[in-house]
Amino acid sequence: MSKGRSPFLTWMLVLGMAFLYVPMILLVIYSFNKSKLVPVWGGWSVRWYVELFQSPEVWSAVMLSLKIGVVNATFATILGSLAGLAMVRFGRFKGRTLMSGMLAAPLVMPEVITGLSLLMLFITMQDLIGWPAERGFTTITIAHITFSLAYVAVIIQSRLVGMGETLEEAAQDLGAKPFRVLTDITLPRLAPGMMAGWLLSFTLSLDDLVIASFVTGPGSNTLPILIYSRIRLGLRPDINALATIIILVVAVGVAIAGIIMMRQQRQRDLELSRVSDG
Amino acid sequence: MSEQQAYIDSPWLDPDAEPFIKVRGITKKFGAFTAVNNVDLDIYRGELFCLLGGSGCGKSTLLRMLAGFEQPTSGSFSIDGVEMANVPAYERPTNMMFQSYALFPHMTVEKNVGYGLKQSGVPKSEIEDRVNDILKLVELQDFKKRKPHQLSGGQSQRVALARALVKEPKVLLLDEPLGALDKRLREQTQFELMNIQEKVGITFIVVTHDQEEAMTLSTRIAVMDAGQFSQIGTPTEIYEFPESRFVADFIGSTNIFEGRVAEESGDHVTVDTEAGPVLIDHGMSVQNGARVFIALRPEKIQLTKEPPVAAGPNQAKGVVEDIGYLGDVSIYRVRLDNGTLVDVTAPNLVRPKNRTHKITWEEDVYLSWSASSPILLTK
Numbered sequence: 254m255s256k257g258r259s260p261f262l263t264w265m266l267v268l269g270m271a272f273l274y275v276p277m278i279l280l281v282i283y284s285f286n287k288s289k290l291v292p293v294w295g296g297w298s299v300r301w302y303v304e305l306f307q308s309p310e311v312w313s314a315v316m317l318s319l320k321i322g323v324v325n326a327t328f329a330t331i332l333g334s335l336a337g338l339a340m341v342r343f344g345r346f347k348g349r350t351l352m353s354g355m356l357a358a359p360l361v362m363p364e365v366i367t368g369l370s371l372l373m374l375f376i377t378m379q380d381l382i383g384w385p386a387e388r389g390f391t392t393i394t395i396a397h398i399t400f401s402l403a404y405v406a407v408i409i410q411s412r413l414v415g416m417g418e419t420l421e422e423a424a425q426d427l428g429a430k431p432f433r434v435l436t437d438i439t440l441p442r443l444a445p446g447m448m449a450g451w452l453l454s455f456t457l458s459l460d461d462l463v464i465a466s467f468v469t470g471p472g473s474n475t476l477p478i479l480i481y482s483r484i485r486l487g488l489r490p491d492i493n494a495l496a497t498i499i500i501l502v503v504a505v506g507v508a509i510a511g512i513i514m515m516r517q518q519r520q521r522d523l524e525l526s527r528v529s530d531g
Numbered sequence: 532m533s534e535q536q537a538y539i540d541s542p543w544l545d546p547d548a549e550p551f552i553k554v555r556g557i558t559k560k561f562g563a564f565t566a567v568n569n570v571d572l573d574i575y576r577g578e579l580f581c582l583l584g585g586s587g588c589g590k591s592t593l594l595r596m597l598a599g600f601e602q603p604t605s606g607s608f609s610i611d612g613v614e615m616a617n618v619p620a621y622e623r624p625t626n627m628m629f630q631s632y633a634l635f636p637h638m639t640v641e642k643n644v645g646y647g648l649k650q651s652g653v654p655k656s657e658i659e660d661r662v663n664d665i666l667k668l669v670e671l672q673d674f675k676k677r678k679p680h681q682l683s684g685g686q687s688q689r690v691a692l693a694r695a696l697v698k699e700p701k702v703l704l705l706d707e708p709l710g711a712l713d714k715r716l717r718e719q720t721q722f723e724l725m726n727i728q729e730k731v732g733i734t735f736i737v738v739t740h741d742q743e744e745a746m747t748l749s750t751r752i753a754v755m756d757a758g759q760f761s762q763i764g765t766p767t768e769i770y771e772f773p774e775s776r777f778v779a780d781f782i783g784s785t786n787i788f789e790g791r792v793a794e795e796s797g798d799h800v801t802v803d804t805e806a807g808p809v810l811i812d813h814g815m816s817v818q819n820g821a822r823v824f825i826a827l828r829p830e831k832i833q834l835t836k837e838p839p840v841a842a843g844p845n846q847a848k849g850v851v852e853d854i855g856y857l858g859d860v861s862i863y864r865v866r867l868d869n870g871t872l873v874d875v876t877a878p879n880l881v882r883p884k885n886r887t888h889k890i891t892w893e894e895d896v897y898l899s900w901s902a903s904s905p906i907l908l909t910k
Binding site for chain 1: 732
């Protein structure tokens with residue numbers, strides 16, 4: 254066995270990877286198909302990409318998705334970080350267990366239920382206080398924040414637990430008031446986690462179809478909604494091109510988030526090893 | 532030495548001296564667990580005071596309460612006459628050197644050391660001067676621009692010390708300051724720490740589990756066990772006159788024999804023990820027939836191959852069962868005729884090869900000790 258990996262394992266690896274990635278590779282390849290009929294290969298071309306960028310409908314969907322993504326990621330990062338801080342640094346306050354459960358709930362709640370319940374909320378609010386007047390950017394963003402912040406809170410909590418409290422105590426000991434401790438020590442140390450959380454929220458928002466389709470209104474199509482509605486009318490080559498671009502953007506986002514978290518882990522290991530060998 | 536002079540060196544002997552730090556009835560409970568149990572403590576200005584104990588004895592909790600990171604469950608303490616109960620950590624006249632050093636990883640050495648001064652609003656140019664001075668004191672003036680991860684363990688330790696000293700706190704709290712250093716560096720740093728303490732004249736409170744460190748560094752040691760002080764005294768007092776078996780056993784190594792008081796008079800005590808009759812050359816307030824313990828340090832026992840000239844107390848015969856060669860000394864484990872094991876250390880004055888009277892395994896040996904060496908313990 255020492256001569257290398259057994260052929261069985263190698264085959265399983267190849268099959269597993271193929272299962273995951275062949276569909277996406279096919280999609281990417283077919284996005285460069287010259288032919289107007291999706292299943293028929295007509296040679297290489299970028300015409301669908303060109304066409305895609307000339308379609309105002311697609312552009313507005315891209316812009317809406319990006320806008321929602323950025324606003325969502327920013328708010329989710331701020332709120333999620335605050336929630337994480339409260340959970341880890343505020344000791345055993347009343348209702349902590351309840352809050353911990355409620356923070357994690359959106360992670361496991363079926364999207365259909367989240368979407369439906371948010372839709373009910375928005376409708377009720379519109380009846381009662383007249384806001385939100387119409388569903389679209391605002392409602393989708395709020396809906397996305399509700400589940401994104403749960404992811405951010407999880408990342409921040411684990412980071413805070415990993416950091417320990419010693420540095421904050423050291424700063425306090427040197428005369429820093431609580432707010433200074435937060436700005437001088439806690440936030441800089443949390444920054445990588447917050448960045449990872451931001452990127453994760455952004456990609457989550459970009460991906461979401463189910464919740465967005467519940468809480469959107471007429472005329473507000475996010476990119477996934479647009480793709481879905483077009484696919485329903487049959488396979489179209491320009492959608493392949495669009496999907497390829499989305500795969501690229503999401504892959505880059507996830508990769509950056511991954512690198513940031515890996516670096517963070519390495520830094521933490523380094524600090525730990527320094528403490529133990531002195 | 533005049534009495535006045537003695538008080539300057541040992542203010543705890545002066546009945547009129549006002550303690551710098553007064554701890555009164557401090558208790559700290561974590562749920563059902565009592566970490567610190569109703570302790571009182573006086574520490575005087577300029578002392579280098581050690582809290583010594585095993586892990587979980589409450590020494591770190593006590594230190595953290597002084598720093599303000601933990602609130603006592605009950606009791607109070609004051610520093611320089613100011614009650615500390617309602618003073619938050621960031622306003623206390625204490626600075627702490629953390630066991631893990633807790634250097635801010637995203638700041639340079641200079642920024643780390645200057646952080647405390649910046650918080651108290653010291654002008655920039657003065658911060659620079661004071662940081663430079665203190666870095667000179669710990670010999671790190673060339674490392675100003677480094678980040679903590681570019682420092683060795685010893686350098687990090689000195690940055691942590693500089694950062695805690697630069698604000699000139701009334702009290703410096705040190706949590707296992709040398710714990711993360713290797714043995715060689717630790718010994719060297721012990722003396723550096725003492726020199727620095729003498730130079731700056733700040734009161735140091737050191738928490739450690741290392742009895743050697745405590746013995747070398749401190750003016751006085753408080754031995755802690757299960758949240759209470761077993762004994763407070765100078766290193767010599769603690770080592771030579773332990774008040775309990777716990778302290779005798781915890782500080783250095785010791786032989787403990789159980790026995791009964793055979794004779795008690797004003798100027799001496801005789802105790803019948805597992806190691807034979809032990810004569811102590813000073814009076815103790817014990818009853819005849821009382822069950823007591825005798826502690827005898829291994830280095831205070833003489834080991835010879837020749838039988839003693841006269842029979843009497845304070846001697847025993849046995850067989851060498853084991854020898855531990857430590858270089859400077861050797862430890863001989865001697866089994867007495869009645870089965871009791873006694874450890875004896877003897878300095879290796881000459882190389883073992885050149886020894887004429889080399890003591891070796893399975894050899895009959897005679898132990899003897901002076902009447903001033905045994906310590907009588909009742910608890």
